[in-house]
Amino acid sequence: MGKPMKIRARAAGELVEVKVLMAHPMESGRRKDAAGELIPAHYIRTVEATCAERVVLTAQWGTAISANPFLGFKFKGGAKGDKVRITWVDSEGDSRSDETTVV
Amino acid sequence: MKRLVVTGLVCAMSAAAVGADDDSGLGKQVEQVLRHSFTTATPAEWKTRLDQDEVQALCSLHHNSPPAAVSERIAKLSSATMRYPEDGKLSGDWKKGEKLASLGTGGHIGKIQPDRPGVRRGGNCYACHVLAPDEIDAGNIGPSLAGYGRRFANSPATARIVYEKIWNAQAFLPCTQMPRFGANGWLTPQEVADTVAFLLDPESPVNR
Amino acid sequence: MTNTAGVIAAFVAAGWLTPGEARAAEWNKAAFAVKDMDELIALLGGEPATPSDAIVFDAPDIAENGAVVPLALKSGVPGTETIAIIVEKNPTVLAAMFTIPPDTLPEIMTRVKMAESCNVYALIRAGGRNLFAVRAIKVTLGGCGG
Amino acid sequence: MKRRSSDAIAVPIRGGIVATICAGILLGGAVSALGEDVDPLNGIQKYRDMLKDDNPAELSEMSGEALWTTPRGPRQATLEACDLGLGPGVIEGAYARLPRWFPDVARVQDIESRLVTCMTTLQGMTAEQATKDWTNPGSDLENLVTYVAGKSLGVPIDVPALHPREAELAAIGEVLFFRRAGPLDFACATCHSQDGRRIRLQDLPNFLDPESARGSMTTWPAYRVSQSAVWTMERRLIDCIRQMRQPEPEFGSELLIALQVWLQKQANGGAMAAPGMKR
Numbered sequence: 001m002g003k004p005m006k007i008r009a010r011a012a013g014e015l016v017e018v019k020v021l022m023a024h025p026m027e028s029g030r031r032k033d034a035a036g037e038l039i040p041a042h043y044i045r046t047v048e049a050t051c052a053e054r055v056v057l058t059a060q061w062g063t064a065i066s067a068n069p070f071l072g073f074k075f076k077g078g079a080k081g082d083k084v085r086i087t088w089v090d091s092e093g094d095s096r097s098d099e100t101t102v103v
Numbered sequence: 104m105k106r107l108v109v110t111g112l113v114c115a116m117s118a119a120a121v122g123a124d125d126d127s128g129l130g131k132q133v134e135q136v137l138r139h140s141f142t143t144a145t146p147a148e149w150k151t152r153l154d155q156d157e158v159q160a161l162c163s164l165h166h167n168s169p170p171a172a173v174s175e176r177i178a179k180l181s182s183a184t185m186r187y188p189e190d191g192k193l194s195g196d197w198k199k200g201e202k203l204a205s206l207g208t209g210g211h212i213g214k215i216q217p218d219r220p221g222v223r224r225g226g227n228c229y230a231c232h233v234l235a236p237d238e239i240d241a242g243n244i245g246p247s248l249a250g251y252g253r254r255f256a257n258s259p260a261t262a263r264i265v266y267e268k269i270w271n272a273q274a275f276l277p278c279t280q281m282p283r284f285g286a287n288g289w290l291t292p293q294e295v296a297d298t299v300a301f302l303l304d305p306e307s308p309v310n311r
Numbered sequence: 312m313t314n315t316a317g318v319i320a321a322f323v324a325a326g327w328l329t330p331g332e333a334r335a336a337e338w339n340k341a342a343f344a345v346k347d348m349d350e351l352i353a354l355l356g357g358e359p360a361t362p363s364d365a366i367v368f369d370a371p372d373i374a375e376n377g378a379v380v381p382l383a384l385k386s387g388v389p390g391t392e393t394i395a396i397i398v399e400k401n402p403t404v405l406a407a408m409f410t411i412p413p414d415t416l417p418e419i420m421t422r423v424k425m426a427e428s429c430n431v432y433a434l435i436r437a438g439g440r441n442l443f444a445v446r447a448i449k450v451t452l453g454g455c456g457g
Numbered sequence: 458m459k460r461r462s463s464d465a466i467a468v469p470i471r472g473g474i475v476a477t478i479c480a481g482i483l484l485g486g487a488v489s490a491l492g493e494d495v496d497p498l499n500g501i502q503k504y505r506d507m508l509k510d511d512n513p514a515e516l517s518e519m520s521g522e523a524l525w526t527t528p529r530g531p532r533q534a535t536l537e538a539c540d541l542g543l544g545p546g547v548i549e550g551a552y553a554r555l556p557r558w559f560p561d562v563a564r565v566q567d568i569e570s571r572l573v574t575c576m577t578t579l580q581g582m583t584a585e586q587a588t589k590d591w592t593n594p595g596s597d598l599e600n601l602v603t604y605v606a607g608k609s610l611g612v613p614i615d616v617p618a619l620h621p622r623e624a625e626l627a628a629i630g631e632v633l634f635f636r637r638a639g640p641l642d643f644a645c646a647t648c649h650s651q652d653g654r655r656i657r658l659q660d661l662p663n664f665l666d667p668e669s670a671r672g673s674m675t676t677w678p679a680y681r682v683s684q685s686a687v688w689t690m691e692r693r694l695i696d697c698i699r700q701m702r703q704p705e706p707e708f709g710s711e712l713l714i715a716l717q718v719w720l721q722k723q724a725n726g727g728a729m730a731a732p733g734m735k736r
Binding site: 215 | 647651
């Protein structure tokens with residue numbers, strides 16, 4: 001289980017704007033630790049965003065997304081009070097799912 | 104040579120002034136704080152990393168703005184440190200100097216993030232100086248040295264002054280921020296000569 | 312630690328995902344191994360990529376650190392289905408691919424790693440067409456030395 | 458952003474004969490037209506603007522809040538009764554008034570050392586347990602410091618150093634700021650005593666100038682994009698000292714407290730804006 005995400009979902013007119021920060025090291029597999037040993041790759045591979053059970057974004061990521069990833073996007077058809085849920089699965093099969101209420 | 108004038112200046116610096124702060128309560132308190140804060144430093148680390156030599160102590164005491172007599176003392180001590188490459192060539196290989204100028208590694212100790220074994224010591228000149236004009240990520244603690252070689256005749260006399268300035272800049276400008284690269288043993292005489300070439304050689308990117 | 316399939320199955324069981332949605336979140340291993348944009352298009356299909364003014368690609372010209380380079384991509388191409396980010400000189404060039412459902416705006420903000428100064432491409436796929444915008448981003452070196 | 462052309466002689470020397478002579482032969486003293494027109498700072502500013510919001514340090518604040526309110530340690534107690542100087546459990550505004558004298562331990566503590574005191578006295582941890590792996594990205598201690606600092610948002614730094622020991626440490630901190638040592642002759646003052654200076658493209662605060670000192674001290678702890686981690690001020694100082702090629706001072710040591718008392722004193726009045734985001 002990863003650490004909690006920080007999700008903001010704000011309704012503005014007909015749009016809902018979503019901003020997400022995810023706690024993840026996004027290790028590329030090419031960095032070395034202090035002892036000179038390679039740190040194994042460990043990164044988020046897929047992200048899915050839903051609003052009221054409807055998929056509003058899917059993403060596939062490689063090792064080049066920055067550590068503690070940030071994602072911002074906008075969708076139509078949402079409203080205040082809806083639940084926005086973000087789910088990620090990483091290269092080790094670990095995952096995390098958090099939700100927030102659209103304000 | 105003007106440097107000889109500097110070297111020849113009589114210095115009236117008194118020993119008492121050197122340690123003025125050490126005799127006060129504050130100096131003792133600082134010493135105590137250092138002893139309590141670096142309890143795992145080895146005797147060798149104290150000697151080379153924490154204890155001050157006379158020049159460091161004087162510059163610290165005077166907040167890097169020493170009065171005239173102290174400036175003279177520092178310049179005299181610093182001029183006495185000059186050493187030159189065995190082959191006598193004060194301008195070496197600019198390509199090697201170029202590498203040293205952008206290399207910032209070496210000399211890091213401690214447990215959290217020490218250098219890996221075998222890491223080279225660099226001059227890290229770009230941290231403080233503009234050198235090759237097209238290298239945009241250059242610092243400004245020191246003056247811009249872009250086009251430096253074009254300001255002077257590329258003569259042995261020029262090379263000597265540049266060499267000495269890199270070896271120990273305090274001989275010219277007491278309490279300058281610039282490290283005493285040669286005098287402190289950070290760069291070898293050959294490395295200093297290579298850096299001189301990087302600054303002065305017409306083919307060097309500094310002067311193109 | 313569970314495997315990906317197991318996790319997705321768990322989400323399905325928990326009612327978070329429908330089986331169709333779980334497939335949409337599959338990871339295209341071959342795409343993340345390509346060496347340039349052409350190879351990616353050969354893999355994904357469609358016409359060769361052409362530049363497009365309809366793509367607004369906002370990024371700094373200079374990145375203070377290559378570990379975090381902020382990007383904002385906005386496609387004005389009708390029917391945009393996919394937005395991909397390609398960092399030309401990274402060891403593997405594809406950084407991310409976003410699938411845009413019809414009611415989602417073709418606009419993405421994210422942050423990528425850059426191994427060195429190079430071109431970064433925003434590739435838009437819309438109805439078999441491949442369109443791109445490109446930005447040259449300079450990665451600067453850091454301060455005190457390692 | 459303040460910016461000067463890079464032509465000034467590095468250190469002003471007052472009226473020395475040597476200095477006068479040397480200025481005449483100083484090879485680096487002349488202004489160079491070349492290099493002056495290269496102004497990458499506008500480009501960097503755009504980079505910083507695009508990273509202004511959505512600071513990953515917010516994740517540390519969330520973790521820190523959970524650590525503050527979750528029963529932990531042998532006594533299974535929370536930190537909610539921790540006295541950070543404004544009374545047990547008062548967290549708002551506490552960071553802006555640290556380091557300060559704490560009568561219960563009879564010494565001046567910064568936020569890290571105070572948190573360790575609370576973790577040992579309230580939660581029953583040993584100091585070793587409380588500080589375990591604290592320099593690792595996302596450590597408990599860094600998350601706690603980030604959470605506490607965030608609770609001083611907008612509060613002016615107020616470290617007058619009036620207690621006798623605080624005043625002593627401020628004076629010691631100033632001496633340490635100027636104390637040159639090691640193979641590169643560095644002191645804090647080497648990089649941080651002039652306006653408008655940069656190491657490569659990184660702006661350097663001038664801690665002799667209150668406005669510049671405020672700009673720095675109000676924005677730590679900060680998420681460092683080069684480290685993918687939040688760093689506290691102690692961590693920042695330890696790494697400055699490492700970069701000066703001196704040995705690492707010990708965690709919570711008087712040297713680190715003294716420097717922080719002096720730095721905070723220089724920055725008094727600056728409204729806290731932590732956690733920041735930096736290179």
